[in-house]
Amino acid sequence: MNLNQLLVRAAHSFPDRVAISHGATNYCDYGTLARRVAGLAGAMRGDLDLKTDDRVGLFMTNTPEYLEVFHGALHAGLTALPINNKLHEKELAYILDDAGAGVVFTTPDLAEKAAKGLEIAGSTARVVVVGEAEYAGCLAADPMEMLDRADDDLAWLFYTSGTTGNPKGAMLSHRNLWEMMLTYFLDVDRVPVNGAALHPAPMSHGSGFYGIPHLAVGARQVVPESGGFEPDEIFDLFQQHEEVTLFAAPTMVKRLVGHPTGDAGNLRTVTYGGGPMYVADLKQALARFGPKFVQIYGQGESPMCITVLPREDHVDTDHARHEERLASVGYAQSVVDVKVADPDDNAVPTGEVGEILVRGAVVMQGYWNRPDASAESLKGGWLHTGDMGAFDADGYLTLKDRSKDMIISGGSNIYPREIEEVLLRHEDVLECAVVGRPHEDWGEEVIAFVTPNEGTEIDTGALDQLCLDNIARFKRPKEYRVAAALPKNNYGKIVKRELRNMLESEDGG
DSSP states (O other), rough: OOTTTHHHHHHHHHSSSSSEEEETTEEEHHHHHHHHHHHHHHHHHHOOOOOOEEEEEEEEOOHHHHHHHHHHHHHOOOOEEEOOOTTOOHHHHHHHHHHHHEHHHHHHGHHHHHHHHHHHTOOOOEEEEEHHHHHHHHTTTTOOOOOOOOSSSEEEEEEOOTTTOOOOOOEEEEHHHHHHOOOOOOOOIOTTTTEEOOOOSSTHHHHHHHHHHEEEEETEEEEEESOOOOHHHHHHHHHHHHHEEEOOOOOHHHHHHOSSSOOOOOOOEEOOOOSSSOHHHHHHHHHOOOSSSEEEEETTTEEEEEEEEEEHHHHHHSSSSSHHHHHHHOOETEEEEEEOOTSSSOBBBBBOOOOEEEEEETTSOOOTOOHHHHHTTTTTGGGEEEEEEOOOOOOOSEEEGGGGGGGGETTTEEEEHOOOHHHSSSSTEEEEEEEEEEEETTEEEEEEEEETTOOOOOOOHHHHHHHHHHHHHSSSSEEEEOOOOOOOOSSSBBBBHHHHHHHHHTTTT
């Protein structure tokens, strides 16, 4: 069944409800949104000359039109291709070429970059700039009936971040997204009809995924006028809308916690994921905002769906293992099986570390035009995440870093996150990253990069003592490097690969 049936139903059952707000201003109701989407779909299949399953690029700053284009593509039986708007032109070109995009919708601020990306890719695909005359003409095209789709037909082609090479396109079907939507209601949150999904995070990723459950109940989507994450604006919008929910990366949560504005207004839920949320940071967030946090762990290959740490566990301070649970990513979500396995894909005993494997109807169909990578990733019917972790006796999963981030020193496995959790307990440490440096005798040695809070100086001797007091001596960093900032990718994640490359180049490697 076509996922866009959710919009068709909403428009039929409650056409006058607000569907999208742009900041504090209502942009359109559900009846209007459905009409605009049907016209846009007609233009895609008509003037834009797209055929069933063709890819529709969305290279856009967050904007109300984003939702129109996304649902227009689904309505027309096409595949949406949302692309991170912070990518370099060459990175954009790779995705457009690899996916074979038939058209690219963009916002005025990104139009030049979109055109350059297509030029580099050698593509003749058209660029349509939302808000301009051609886009208005698309909306006014003859509306088409929604095209029926099979469960396994593609809906969303999601390109991974490509930290170890060129990104791969995870093929997400209509069924995958239906399952993702259902597990939101089962495991993450209830969506009241007066609720609002706020989109300060990129709609090409987690925020866009979690707009779908809100559409399903006829709640509203709120797109900040800035098109991104501006804490002043976010706090204002908490006052303007009811029952506000947002998806946020841990770095965004940290910035909200540190913002001087006091009143979170109508904030209902912050769902966080996409990177490590350290216990010290999480405790500060809970102290500031209260029991409003839900953690999810997922990948583009299993969108938003591997494990969940519900709000109740965040505040269950009477539980004997409360601290350990805050450091975990929770238990398996309702629509997946999750196991921790050895190199032969056999489940390891409780407490032992292995690779995290996932299976279920939410898991991708495979990688676009990458049969070898698909076979390797989905071997035996399980998605091999590349993440390392361990289950406790209650089925709560704790991540132990990506397999490539694990440090092997003197034959012992060392997991950087364990050390980072300790370093972040120091009041002068804003953020940190622990990596391995090649060592002639030990294989690797532990190096810690730390960034100080503004106006402070870090005493590395105190950091060393903190580690000696809390973790085994062999895990202790052999060197502490103070840095003004740490390298990050377009999603705000620290890029440890760059730190390792720097260390190797210093060593002459």
